[in-house]
Amino acid sequence: MKTDFKLGVIFILLIVNLVLLLFIGFKSTGFSVSENNIYSYDFIKEDKIHSNFTGVFFEIGNATFSRFEDSGSMGSWLGEDATSVEFKPRTEEDVHIGDVISFKQEGIFIVHRVIEKGIDSEGVYFVTRGDNNFLSDEKIRFSDIEGVLVAVIY
Numbered sequence: 001m002k003t004d005f006k007l008g009v010i011f012i013l014l015i016v017n018l019v020l021l022l023f024i025g026f027k028s029t030g031f032s033v034s035e036n037n038i039y040s041y042d043f044i045k046e047d048k049i050h051s052n053f054t055g056v057f058f059e060i061g062n063a064t065f066s067r068f069e070d071s072g073s074m075g076s077w078l079g080e081d082a083t084s085v086e087f088k089p090r091t092e093e094d095v096h097i098g099d100v101i102s103f104k105q106e107g108i109f110i111v112h113r114v115i116e117k118g119i120d121s122e123g124v125y126f127v128t129r130g131d132n133n134f135l136s137d138e139k140i141r142f143s144d145i146e147g148v149l150v151a152v153i154y
Contacts, residue, residue: 040113041096043087043150060150062087066102068111073130074100078111082154086147092124095142100149101128103140111149112137 048059063085070080078084078100086102089095095114102111115136116127125139 039098040149041099043148058085058151060085060087062090063150064088064147066147068102068109071130073133074111074113075130075132077131078149078152079154082152084111084149085151085153086149089142089145089148092142095126095145095148101126102146102149103128103144104146105137105140105144109146110137 044058044060050057050059064087066084066086068078068082068084070078070082084102095101095117097114097117099114100111101114102109104110110128112128112130112133114126115129118125118127120139122141124142126142126145127136127139129136
């Protein structure tokens with residue numbers, strides 16, 4: 001009987017550890033849009049990248065540098081000490097599904113990936129989601145978009 005009890009306890013501990021392992025592993029990897037083959041548009045073509053002994057140079061019009069707080073929603077892709085290079089899009093056609101954009105929603109500055117682009121009664125809209133988030137953000141409009149990220153520097 002003691003052996004059955006010990007085996008039962010070991011079995012329960014194994015099940016609890018398996019559940020914890022799955023939960024922690026799932027939580028740490030989260031959901032990644034990139035796993036679903038949605039990637040950023042290739043804004044910087046090879047002929048716009050130059051290098052010499054002083055550094056690497058990108059020809060990006062209307063570009064700015066930005067730093068962001070790491071909320072964890074973009075996973076390891078956009079870390080706490082990262083600096084991003086982004087440009088202000090001129091038209092709605094400059095924003096593609098898969099692009100990572102910065103925008104304001106309800107007064108909060110957000111950096112998330114575009115997962116949907118559509119047209120409704122108010123015009124063109126974009127739906128975004130952080131790579132580690134399960135839920136999408138509310139629809140945003142082109143006028144809300146601050147920039148399209150084209151590079152992250154660590």
